[in-house]
Amino acid sequence: MSNDMPMLDASTMVLVLALGNLTLCALLTFFNHGPVRAPAMTFWSLSKQIQGGAWLLLALGDSGVVPAPISIPGGYALLFAGVAIESGASWEAARRPAWRTPTLILGGVAVLVFFLCYLIDEEGLRSVAASLLLGAFYLSGSVALGWRWRDASLLQRFLSLATGALALVVAARGLSVLLLPRGWGWLSNDLLSQFSSGALYLLLLGNAFGVLLLTRERLQDTLERLETIDPLTDAPNRRGFFQLLAPWLALARRPGLPTGLIVFDLDGFKRINDSYGHPAGDVVLHQMVALCRRQLRDSDQLGRVVGVEFAVLLPRTSLDEAVMVAERIRAAIDTTPVKSERAMIKLTASFGVTTIRPEDSTTSLFQRADEAMQRAKQAGRNRVTPASEAVADI
């Protein structure tokens, strides 16, 4: 390996890669055992452990501690396995876990191809195969990082492009040895070989910081989402719903079409939890929200206000129309039992309906709708009551 890179000390480079990967894998192992765990992280940590071991074996081979016939095939086999697992972890992080298995199979194929090249030509062909295979796996990781380009953050896009460019530098070395054995002008193969080592080092650094920062970025997104979205039903929570409501409260002070508000509470939900268990109750809530959404227009907003109480915001809707919508939701809940693991569960809900008035605050608006809803409960449940009006017969 040392005669591959005469201008830069190759042994030092291999040692740096070994130490870098081992330090990183130690950090990842401790990070992974902390309270915050990200999917794909375990896989990624394993890949770094294997790569650390691979570079260590190559470094020991370089310094003569381990004989070359063991260190080179062993080191590279581990390296391909590690990089293939890393690429698989990137596909998992890109929410394409199905692509992980083919990546791992390709890792096995890469090891076989490398062994074949090593048996044919211990130096030249082996270097070509190593560069091309490593470049291909890093390129696959780069594609995974940029997979949802439109939704990707700036950091993710940068990482994808940087990984892709560095992967091409690693692969270019193999291509150049194969196609231009004497180099291309001033770009000798020795120089390209050093660029390739530098690229591998930058890939190590870029991946290390990149993955940790990406994990942090994703956790931050999740936390921000949890502030306004209820994870069980995927509907806006109280805070999220009040945020959606704010502009309509402001608009109600100007003349124009009214905005309707429905508040409803599931009847006797405690009994459902007690009879079928809390997890079944969760399933019911999830499916009930999906059922209600099917009764609404795209411009309507359904939110989970608290516990099993929900609200629907109906832009440009009069009280009579809002009562009709509430009645539609009530009938849908009443006539559609929800399927849980153990049983078909029948549900009903009680509704209070109102429209936003110019003087309303969130508190006064919800107080009025809640009072109407309580009247529906007191009148026997499973019914719709408009605010300040008698109980609507059903």
Ligand SMILES: Nc1nc2c(ncn2[C@@H]2O[C@H](COP(=O)(O)OP(=O)(O)OP(=O)(O)O)[C@@H](O)[C@H]2O)c(=O)[nH]1
């Ligand atoms: N499974 C499940 N249950 C919940 C969740 N949130 C609230 N609940 C339960 O829903 C029940 C709501 O009870 P209440 O609204 O007080 O009363 P109820 O039994 O629904 O009866 P009425 O409202 O008087 O018709 C409580 O037992 C809560 O524990 C949840 O996210 N999942």
